Amino acid sequence: MSDDRGEATPGRRGGRGARERILRAADRLFYAEGINATGMERLTDVAQVSKRTFYQHFPSKNALVEEYLHRLDTIAAPPRERALARDDLLPRDRLLALFALFAADPAGPATGEARLRGCPFHNAAVETAGTVPAVERAVVRHKEAFTRLLTETAQAAGATDPAALGRQLAVLFEGATALATSLNDPAPLADARAAAAVLIDTARARPERAG
Amino acid sequence: MSDDRGEATPGRRGGRGARERILRAADRLFYAEGINATGMERLTDVAQVSKRTFYQHFPSKNALVEEYLHRLDTIAAPPRERALARDDLLPRDRLLALFALFAADPAGPATGEARLRGCPFHNAAVETAGTVPAVERAVVRHKEAFTRLLTETAQAAGATDPAALGRQLAVLFEGATALATSLNDPAPLADARAAAAVLIDTARARPERAG
DNA sequence: GCAGAAGTACACCGATCGTTCTACTTTGGT
DNA sequence: ACCAAAGTAGAACGATCGGTGTACTTCTGC
The missing domain is CATH 1.10.357.10 (Tetracycline Repressor, domain 2)
Structure with a gap:
């Protein structure tokens, strides 16, 4: 898969792009398959991220949902x-x-x-x-x-x-x-x-x- | 919709007419709280029906969902x-x-x-x-x-x-x-x-x- | 008054939920 | 070369999911 280095996110050191991949997976799955229907297993699978890594970036699934919506509103104005x-x-x-x-x-x-x-x-x-x-x-x-x-x-x-x-x-x-x-x-x-x-x-x- | 909170009579549930109560509970819960968010425990609780009884009336939760929608369309034309x-x-x-x-x-x-x-x-x-x-x-x-x-x-x-x-x-x-x-x-x-x-x-x- | 349908309680099943954990590997700056 | 940061895999937690099984208690029509 394409591996565009996630540039440093504001306030935190940029790593190897796990956070970016998580958000991209959320974008796709939460929208196409639904938020409730998307389990953490599926999400981390698609994002190519371990669960451990996920919870180092987000305190909970709910937090990811909030970030997912926030991004849709501010960054990716479609x-x-x-x-x-x-x-x-x-x-x-x-x-x-x-x-x-x-x-x-x-x-x-x-x-x-x-x-x-x-x-x-x-x-x-x-x-x-x-x-x-x-x-x-x-x-x-x-x-x-x-x-x-x-x-x-x-x-x-x-x-x-x-x-x-x-x-x-x-x-x-x-x-x-x-x-x-x-x-x-x-x-x-x-x-x-x-x-x-x-x-x-x-x-x-x-x-x-x-x- | 004021006192469908069970437990008023410990040990006794709703008696006959279980199917009707189930459908009424589905009406309320599926609509107000969402289909996925409504678990069988909650549903049978509100319907004042044992799980066993539920599955004698419906083969699955999905079947109830279908019946719930079918009813909304045909019987209860709002x-x-x-x-x-x-x-x-x-x-x-x-x-x-x-x-x-x-x-x-x-x-x-x-x-x-x-x-x-x-x-x-x-x-x-x-x-x-x-x-x-x-x-x-x-x-x-x-x-x-x-x-x-x-x-x-x-x-x-x-x-x-x-x-x-x-x-x-x-x-x-x-x-x-x-x-x-x-x-x-x-x-x-x-x-x-x-x-x-x-x-x-x-x-x-x-x-x-x-x- | 009794058969049987309709109902009850509730423990239990495997699967999956969101979440945490242990243990290990890769990476990059000094 | 070293070390901390950032990542990995995946087992396991308790809770809950939809759904069953066993055993017991009404109610009702005949």
Whole structure:
């Protein structure tokens, strides 16, 4: 396997990359197979790390879960955030580009590919069911940050009430990924995109209206 | 749900009707605490049933999970379906009523109440991560049935493309419950309702546009 | 009033959970 | 060359997982 030396992590001496491999394994397994379903045996196996080494880097599995979420939020800002930062697109198209990310495949239900797993933060919230405060906090922090990003872009797009549009688009995106997970089919992303276009254009044309 | 805490009568359990009690306990625990997090010990305890009795009614825990989902879909059609069937409301208002179900509390983040847990089918899909085919099928069946219901109501509301509007509203509702779960705050329901109103009205007005 | 279904208690099974431990090897700076 | 840091393998801990086995006690219909 590739052995890119893990550069020294802040505050601790960099070793031979065990910590990095652990986090990479967590990234993959916690997301694809679930947090509860991933045992320490499996995790250390994939990370190519002994259990002893694991517990020299993390006090517990829970601590790794927290670090896993923290990393997702701060270091590895994935395609979503980048789509909203594309300066080659108009703000409106940036918002729409978000929904095209996973909807590329028009072939229907996952054609032999990996299972769709939705948002790792939401999944963590579902799996822990509110029993792990640190996880709960991380999830809320992430969702609020994402909504803020949407709101900023909504403002750039000239929405009358950017905060309202931002929240609505956040709901829409959450629903698209959640439903895609339940159905194991990216089709809802396309529906969400169409709905987003309507919401954005309406929000620019006239002020928000109550139901 | 006030005194299902056993041990009130030491040595005596619940008596006849074990299967019903088991299913009721599953309803509560699988939903509120998660499927994986609910062990057989806990389950039989709450159901006031001995383990032996449980396994005379169900071949395995997985079988109970399947029955739990099957029941949710067929027998106990909860508020959602009923909201869409209210004949005291116009079709448009029926659709909107859906989003008012859990949004009643304007007090913000769960005020000491039970944690918001979203859709039990979606949660089951997340928890099992595609490893239990019967669960996967049940989830898909439910989501498709719900979308069908929305489509029918969308048609009654006079949408030009009822299927498209139905799917969009399904995404919106899924997002509202999912985000409410992640944030443990029903606020997204209100945002979804506002968005739904826009989508419905646009879907009715746009293509005809005559007057 | 009695057969038998339905229920009870609870010890126990092997497997796996997260975690700790002992014992040993590799690595890199001085 | 030496030593501490960082790594390795893997046995084993107690707890809990889903699931069984044995032996006993109701309740109910006939």
